[in-house]
Amino acid sequence: MDQTAELSVREEAAFEEELVAALTDRTLHLIILATEQCNFRCAYCYEDFSVGRMGPETVQGIKRLLDRRLDGLRQLNVSWFGGEPLLARPIVEDISSHVVESLGRLPELPYLGDMTTNGYLLDVTTAERLAGLGVGSYQISLDGPQAVHDTTRVRADGGKSFQRIGENLLALRDSALPLRILLRIHLTPPSESTTVG
Template identity: 55%
Template sequence: MSDQYRDQKQSPNGERPTPDPLLIAEAAAAFNDRSLQLFVLPTEKCNFRCTYCYEKFDVGRMKPSTVQAVKAFIDRRIEHLDALSVEWFGGEPLLGRPVIFDICEHIQASLANFPTVMYGGSMTTNGYLLDEGTATRLIGLGVRSFQISLDGPPDIHDQSRIRADGSATFSAIWDNLETMHNSDLDFEVRLRLHFTPGTAPNLFSLIDLINSDFGEDSRFKVAFKAVSRLGGENDHKIELFSRPAELETMAAFQRHLRNEGQLITHNRYDPQICYAAKPNSFVIRADGRIAKCTVALYDDRNTVGHISEDGRILIDNRKLQTWMRGFKSLSLAELGCPLHSLPRTDDVQPP
């Protein structure tokens, strides 16, 4: 959920706030059938066992038949598109590198026939397997934006972002970041720095380290995210900030960034409408199920269909409309996080 929805208030007379022009533009874009956003999970396995993770890792690598279905779906749609966004997610997506390379090569071949289509490829990865060869190949295939999370300096990070065998991860991730920094590759790395009330004081030294190594490199950005409870088995152990304390802590991090050098803060426009609410955005899971949200993977309401072998996405429209209900209610909360207060499917009246 975007932070602004937690702070949203009604007007004194209880009326719904008037949507701003950016929201209206977003809503119009969400219904543009010439734009398509896909989140593809090549595998739902992971080589990490982060202490706050919500995933179960019970679906393995995407089967060849599903890979072919994804490629067929792209073939069906691409000639009708002005814009295509493919975001690789997991699990850890780089455990499914053959799947990624196969689909990305197919996309590039398709784009050659439709050069006017604007294409963006990105990946959320833990960074452990993002070595020089992998990064070079991905960037060459149009995957140029990477989000990588760090939880603090090495001694803090290696307590929460650990490998499945319990070993440390910071050093390998940092080596890969250094290799990318020393290259002339065209990319953007968004370093997402996680913090809790207990680890926040340690984040300043990580900011200093990032600034020292990458502060002059405009390809690196940084953003801050408080750890939240997303349904994992350790949720009860996660210490949470109050909203005012979280904002105060983030402001302190921002001041430190400004005071300590040239590190560029990642500060792009924060969408008001979640991808999960948009009718032109879908999650393709490793087993071919179609979902709307990358967090609610184990909620049956999130499975809105499946992809057929011939590349058609077969949708349960009754389920789908529960995710899109914010466009009818014009509730900023439902548009910003449709998972919040998502109704049971049997509570939804047929159209």
């Protein structure tokens, strides 16, 4: 067999292994949209904010799904997304509490809770409460330096957001909380709407 054919066979085997791993029922990764609502009105956002918070029947459905699936799992991940998930913090806490309580009987089951948030409401008190519920990883985005960020990531009331996000990030960094924060920086070519003068 020549090297090209051998490489092709190895690539195909690797693909099949990844496909089987992705389709296993031993891992459950839920991405939960607790609310479409957001406290920002970013210049590039595609949401229309027509959908509010997740209803109680959906919350109960998620809990029932978890109750049915937990016993057979080797890994559980719950990712919070939105809108801004911290605007629906009671829902995040309710479902996360259910997960933590359920894991009390399955202490060997690895669990990771994470959240994509704009960081505006993620102060130390909130992060501490969520860390106790297994949410310990966050993805937060900034749109470059403050002068640019505050023109594209405007709050729903028209106010600026960079300073408070920065204060929250520094406070979290200085805390003893066991958190992981992935900070994404969005860079957009200058245009008339983002030119700082």
